[in-house]
Amino acid sequence: MLSVLDVHTYYGDSHVLQGVTMHVDTGTVTAILGRNGVGKTTLCRSLVGLTPARAGRIVFDGTEITRLPPHRICGMRISLVPQGRRIFPSLTVEENLAIAVRTHAPLAGASSVSEKREHAPSKPASPAETPMIRTMTARAARLLGARAPFERAPSESWDVRKVYAVFPRLSERSGHRGDELSGGEQQMLAIARALVANPVLLVMDEPTEGLAPMLVAEVGKLIRRLKDEGTSILLVEQNAAFAVKTADYVHVMSKGQIVHSSEPAALWANQDIKTQFLGVPRVDPTIARDVPVERKGR
Numbered sequence: 001m002l003s004v005l006d007v008h009t010y011y012g013d014s015h016v017l018q019g020v021t022m023h024v025d026t027g028t029v030t031a032i033l034g035r036n037g038v039g040k041t042t043l044c045r046s047l048v049g050l051t052p053a054r055a056g057r058i059v060f061d062g063t064e065i066t067r068l069p070p071h072r073i074c075g076m077r078i079s080l081v082p083q084g085r086r087i088f089p090s091l092t093v094e095e096n097l098a099i100a101v102r103t104h105a106p107l108a109g110a111s112s113v114s115e116k117r118e119h120a121p122s123k124p125a126s127p128a129e130t131p132m133i134r135t136m137t138a139r140a141a142r143l144l145g146a147r148a149p150f151e152r153a154p155s156e157s158w159d160v161r162k163v164y165a166v167f168p169r170l171s172e173r174s175g176h177r178g179d180e181l182s183g184g185e186q187q188m189l190a191i192a193r194a195l196v197a198n199p200v201l202l203v204m205d206e207p208t209e210g211l212a213p214m215l216v217a218e219v220g221k222l223i224r225r226l227k228d229e230g231t232s233i234l235l236v237e238q239n240a241a242f243a244v245k246t247a248d249y250v251h252v253m254s255k256g257q258i259v260h261s262s263e264p265a266a267l268w269a270n271q272d273i274k275t276q277f278l279g280v281p282r283v284d285p286t287i288a289r290d291v292p293v294e295r296k297g298r
């Protein structure tokens with residue numbers, strides 16, 4: 001489905017991705033692991049066209065997307081859940097979702113950047129459309145460069161109603177502003193916003209960052225459900241234990257390169273890689289796990 005072939009990406013003179021090669025197979029969850037600063041987010045940005053690769057090729061479903069602008073890549077139904085959520089803080093949950101729906105929906109995307117069509121009657125957005133939403137949608141669409149309608153019809157019809165069914169908490173909080181949400185709620189909203197674009201490939205950049213363990217488990221459940229429904233997922237994580245539990249295949253990055261690729265069990269069994277590249281403490285095999293640790297006096 002997705003092939004990344006010897007990709008090099010720079011910020012100015014800074015050579016961040018130094019020949020990344022990896023693949024995501026259709027219908028799988030593929031994880032990218034690695035310490036802070038190794039280039040995971042830069043890889044996500046190159047995939048969706050935000051920081052295009054300077055050399056190498058990215059091929060999605062047989063089409064080269066390496067230097068396509070973000071709106072074209074979005075039109076091929078690759079969605080990003082960005083690190084740090086990046087929701088609109090001054091807009092409500094409902095408005096954040098309405099913007100995503102209008103930015104990604106074929107007619108809305110086409111009309112919002114065209115001054116003439118912006119005022120043309122269009123299907124009412126769901127949920128309720130307000131002047132604020134219209135303005136922000138136009139702004140979001142311009143930011144994304146949205147112009148073209150979706151290039152393929154959605155196979156799975158995520159809409160606001162369905163994301164509210166999956167995230168009842170978002171429905172309860174629909175009238176609250178982005179900056180009034182907890183970190184977990186913001187993450188749910190960021191995922192919901194990516195889903196209303198009906199992705200065939202969902203790129204999730206550290207979706208569990210800062211979440212309480214119960215919410216991490218919820219994200220894991222959702223990823224498995226999306227996979228069951230046919231969405232392919234590229235999961236970027238620093239939480240190696242979570243990624244190993246969730247993914248079908250894992251890649252480890254270091255200094256802008258993939259340094260290890262395997263099935264999750266093989267990675268988990270590889271103490272050297274785990275310690276060197278993931279910061280997982282080495283477990284001394286001579287210490288029996290079932291011996292209770294004396295914690296008195298702490």
Ligand SMILES: Nc1ncnc2c1ncn2[C@@H]1O[C@H](COP(=O)(O)OP(=O)(O)O)[C@@H](O)[C@H]1O
Binds near residue numbers: 011016036037040
């Ligand atoms: N916008 C930017 N401009 C310049 N350097 C950047 C920018 N974003 C990230 N970097 C640098 O690129 C490297 C990789 O960053 P990033 O892709 O965010 O890593 P990761 O997601 O693995 O933590 C880091 O050294 C970081 O400082």
Ligand SMILES: [Mg+2]
Binds near residue numbers: 041042205
């Ligand atoms: Mg990152």
